[in-house]
Amino acid sequence: MERVIPLEGGLNFRDLGGYETRDGHRVRWRCLFRSGVMSRLTAADETRLRSFGIRAICDLRTRLERERETLRWAGEDVMRLEWDYDPRHLSLRSAASAPGFSATLAHSAMVEFYRALPTRFAPQYGALFAQLAAGTLPLVFGCSAGKDRTGMAAALILASLGVSTKDVLLDFTLTNRVADLERVLLARPHGSLGLGEEQSYLRALSPEVRAPLLRAAPEYLEAAFDQISRDHGSLDGYLHDQLHVTDDSLYQMRAHLLLEDLTSTSEALGRTQS
Numbered sequence: 001m002e003r004v005i006p007l008e009g010g011l012n013f014r015d016l017g018g019y020e021t022r023d024g025h026r027v028r029w030r031c032l033f034r035s036g037v038m039s040r041l042t043a044a045d046e047t048r049l050r051s052f053g054i055r056a057i058c059d060l061r062t063r064l065e066r067e068r069e070t071l072r073w074a075g076e077d078v079m080r081l082e083w084d085y086d087p088r089h090l091s092l093r094s095a096a097s098a099p100g101f102s103a104t105l106a107h108s109a110m111v112e113f114y115r116a117l118p119t120r121f122a123p124q125y126g127a128l129f130a131q132l133a134a135g136t137l138p139l140v141f142g143c144s145a146g147k148d149r150t151g152m153a154a155a156l157i158l159a160s161l162g163v164s165t166k167d168v169l170l171d172f173t174l175t176n177r178v179a180d181l182e183r184v185l186l187a188r189p190h191g192s193l194g195l196g197e198e199q200s201y202l203r204a205l206s207p208e209v210r211a212p213l214l215r216a217a218p219e220y221l222e223a224a225f226d227q228i229s230r231d232h233g234s235l236d237g238y239l240h241d242q243l244h245v246t247d248d249s250l251y252q253m254r255a256h257l258l259l260e261d262l263t264s265t266s267e268a269l270g271r272t273q274s
Contacts, residue, residue, distance in 0.1 A: 113220075
């Protein structure tokens with residue numbers, strides 16, 4: 001099975017299937033996808049996505065991002081989850097515009113941004129988990145770059161399914177290999193990469209200073225999970241307290257997304273590709 005699904009007009013579109021859990025299960029292929037912006041898909045891309053039978057799209061972008069880069073490929077039979085929230089939740093403009101902003105400061109800003117992500121996006125992540133528990137699959141979730149909001153969501157899902165920390169981080173950092181966000185930023189000056197309502201301040205930075213803002217660094221995700229532990233004691237505490245995920249809904253989610261064991265069907269033979 002392919003993990004990275006090549007699309008002519010896609011960005012960072014990946015299958016979360018194939019990851020093994022600590023208790024010997026494996027995430028099902030072709031049930032759950034993560035992605036960057038999908039507004040530039042070609043006719044061939046759209047045909048391929050329709051072949052997956054996607055039933056729902058969880059669009060983590062702001063209203064302004066959706067208006068700027070409209071998603072058109074999904075038909076009326078595909079459920080859409082969308083939100084109109086304050087874009088300042090994402091903006092690093094004030095930090096990046098400060099005198100002396102450096103690569104070190106950019107890295108620190110991203111660490112703090114990730115510490116805030118689980119709380120700021122709890123409503124969106126909670127709604128996503130609810131659809132997974134309800135079995136609304138196949139489902140694709142994404143944002144503009146498919147890196148930060150999407151990366152955090154993917155990490156929460158995989159961790160809650162029992163995937164190892166090593167594989168959760170591998171999935172998160174795979175963005176660095178399959179998505180050239182520097183190129184996308186420069187090629188699409190009127191687009192969004194999820195760091196704010198306008199990108200002019202990013203383009204004004206030098207590539208060296210900009211790099212930490214466009215990278216999926218493992219320490220960013222580690223900071224987010226560290227903050228979850230500080231605030232809620234554990235991932236389970238966060239799921240219950242912030243996302244309102246019950247034990248029953250977590251059980252249902254695992255039933256929908258996991259193979260019973262690693263040898264139960266030929267599907268289990270698919271090797272994790274990255």
